Amino acid sequence: MTAAKAYIAAVGTALPGAPVDNQHLADRFGIDADWIELFIGTKTRHFAVDLETKEQQHTLADLAAQAGAKALAASGLEPEDIGFVVLGTATPDALMPATVNLVADKLGLDQLPTYQLQSGCAGAVQALDLGYALVSSGLHRNGLVLGGDVCAKHLPLDQDFASMPASELVNFVLFGDGAGAAVLTSEPVGARLALHRVLNRLTGLGREPGQTVEWFGANDRDSGKQPIREDYKAIEGAVPVMTGEVVWELLDELGWSDTDLDYLLPPQLSGRMTERIVASLDLPGVTEVSCVADTGNTSNALPFMQLARLLERAEPGQKAIGVAVESSKWIKAGYALEKV
Known part of the structure; x- marks a missing residue:
């Protein structure tokens, strides 16, 4: 590599x-x-x-x-x-x-x-x-x-x-x-966590959004529209599948096998949903790094909160993959890390 x-x-x-x-x-x-x-x-x-x-x-x-x-x-x-x-x-x-x-x-x-x-x-x-x-x-x-x-x-x-x-x-x-x-x-200093790959891909062509957050202006704030909507059933079905696609694509691209992987930072929609996602991946020997049960779904803060927990335990040579899935218009994202 x-x-x-x-x-x-x-x-x-x-x-x-x-x-x-x-x-x-x-x-x-x-x-x-x-x-x-x-x-x-x-x-x-x-x-x-x-x-x-x-x-x-x-x-x-x-x-x-x-x-x-x-x-x-x-x-x-x-x-x-x-x-x-x-x-x-x-x-x-x-x-x-x-x-x-x-x-x-x-x-x-x-x-x-x-x-x-x-x-x-x-x-x-x-x-x-x-x-x-x-x-x-x-x-x-x-x-x-x-x-x-x-x-x-x-x-x-x-x-x-x-x-x-x-x-x-x-x-x-x-x-x-x-x-x-x-x-x-650009050089390994401090925590020395190598960032080998970042995946960021829209996959929502022709698909209905799984989440909508309205941004009201002066003329429509009293429209009665629901400010936030979740299609939780669609999310439950799609996110585990998309997570698996991200994990295996990153492993394949880097030439890593699932046995090379030490940590998984899974999508953090909720405590219960994270359990389902991790179980669906079936990666024995891989340690889950999660925080959503304690912090709630903090959206764009969550990957950094998981990274903070990873830094507390990762040893030199150990590898990790993090995944984030966005249901608003279906984006799959991930990154591969190695402690050096």
């Missing part, structure tokens, strides 16, 4: 506020805590919005800057060493200015290119893909890649939850808020 052209030197993450457990959600929304546990399998999550006052207490820029600062500090690099910043998110703080530029400002970064990618659960890997291209091409020696979402601000908290359709109600227990960051380098 040829030497890697990009490395992850450090990872940082940020979660807002204290964890919110299922009983708290059940009391607040008048739903069954046992239903949350059985159907979703997520135990806690963090929200950037206070569930009682409905006040937003953390912005995406706040959380991404916290994660970015942690990653920079852990990498040993200075702000002036960073050649670019890229952010993947489905929920930017505003249409303009781009949230990535607010994050750069908070981190003291200036006079460098910035990029913001609008995407759901695959956005973090798309950001990693762009960062990999910028570093591996020799255009930049180091860069900061970010991913995160603040989903709670899209959820109306003054609804009649007893009459809410399941396709909308699920979003109040499925998602959490957070951000993550990774410092990419």
